[in-house]
Amino acid sequence: MLKCIPASQVTLGMHIHKLDGSWIDHAFWKSSFLLNRNEDLQRLLASKVQGVWIDTEKGCDLKPQGLQAVHKPPALKRPVASPHMEMKAEVARAVKVCAVAKGAVIEMFSDLRMGRAVELTRVASLVEEISQSVLRHPHALISLARLKKSDEYTYMHSVAVSGLMIALARQLSLSPELVQEAGLAGLFHDVGKMAIPEGILNKAGALTEAEFDIMRSHPVEGAKMLRNCPHISALVLDVCLHHHEKCNGSGYPHGLVQDQISLFAQMGAVCDVYDAITSERPYKRGWGPADAIQKMAEWKGHFDERVFQAFVRCVGIYPVGALVRLESGRIGVVIEQNPKSLLTPVVNVFFSARSRLPIVQAVVNLAEQRDKIIGRESAEEWGFKHVDELWSGLAQPKTSYFG
Incomplete structure (x- = not known):
């Protein structure tokens, strides 16, 4: 009862x-x-x-003075679409979403590793929370998730890719049902890494050829786990199995080429790589967001061109968090995108490259100024320690905000 x-x-x-x-x-x-x-x-x-x-049939009941029994719980209410929020306001909310999502993904992956099916209604609720955050502000959660620590990479990477897949699906004008499937696919895409020994998964140095062969088994291992879940769709399973395929046929596990790779798997490939190369790992520092976009654009034959261009429209040529130099000699960090022009984002300037001294911070909307971006900069080369604080408003960048 x-x-x-x-x-x-x-x-x-x-x-x-x-x-x-x-x-x-x-x-x-x-x-x-x-x-x-x-x-x-x-x-x-x-x-x-x-x-x-x-x-009360499966566990203890209240003492007699408890409330009267009821036989039917109230129906779950689907969250309504949320209005657009300012970046820093949504970052504050996204911190909590990421913390809860990380714990949920850890438990979900553990269940799958042990051969237990996951509750799809709970997974759908998790994806809905991520989706609502992306809808309120398309850059807050996916930029925040980039700040994960290397030891939480697998779990927060899944959250980040879920958010990126949702944003990309909306950019491609997919139906709400397919947007939800895209978010689920991002969440599950790397579950096969639960079958990889931790010594290989978290190795600080380069993998040997034998270790890399084991690592490359994770898409197949993940697909095996998901096949035991009766409610997981073929689209989600396909992304898990084929998100490391490349359009030129050099990917794995099946060496598929161009049209042999589904749209969802092509989306997964772009989102997976972007978050991976912008994240700190035990064996390398993450690239800056703008550097990552530039390098990905140079990898001919790796991504589907249409999908990659849609992805760039999502995150920007100079994504949130990118360190840039302006024609005026000022250096700043991108804090917002201009939906009408990828080349004129909003920048928080804080340093003069000419005097090599800090300047009073100022928010510059390049769509309304004669100034323009003339190049990307490296925080490490300049010795800047708190660049992420300038766009996120969080006091301790490059640490874990996720519990």
Whole structure:
């Protein structure tokens, strides 16, 4: 029998059927579980959850003075479209989304590794939260996720690729249903890395040929895991299996060429590479966002041209977080895109390349100024330590914001 009780009356031994409210307010990945750990009870009591549905046939009941039993929980409400928000305001919200998403992905991947099916309704809720963040501001979450630490790479990389896939699907004018599938595909695309030994996955140096052969098995291993999940679509499975294919046939695992690679797999390839090369890894520093776009554009035969151009329209030629030099000699970091022109973003200037001294920070909208970008710059070469703080508003860049 299902019964709704106040969260304050929950005790160990109860079987939780559903937690009222948005899942992001409580950070529990599973919607149905036996509450048998004190730390989980304390997390629940400290959360914003007001009501809890318990199943008295699977766990403990309330004492007699508890609330009257009810047989049907209320229907879940689908989140409505959110209005556009300012970058820094959405970054603050995206920090929480990323923290919850990271924990959810860790548990989800663990379930798949152990051969357990994941709850698709919970995964859909996670993708919806990511999608709503991208809708409120298309650059906040995907730029923030780039700041992940190397030891959380696999999980936060999945969150970042999910956000990028959602943004790219919208740019390609895909249907809402396919946008959701794109987000799911991004979330699951690297699940096969759970089958790779940690010594190889997190190796600080270059992989040997034998180790690289093992690493290249992760798409096939991931597809095996997803085939055990009856509700995972063929589109999602295809991205998992083929996101390392290249249009010139030099990719893996099947060496597919051009039209043999599905649109979703081509999208996955672009999003996967962009987040990978802009992220810090045990064996290399991440490239700047603008450098990454430039280098990807030079890899002829790697990506589908139409998909890559749509991706550039998503993130910009000079993405949020890119360090640039202006014709005036000022150096700044890109904080917003101009939807009408990829070459005239909004830049927060803070340094003079001519005097080599800091200047008073100023926000420059290049669409309204005679100044223009004349080149990309390297934070390392200039010795800048807090570039990410200038666009995100977060006080400690290059650390983990995700728990």
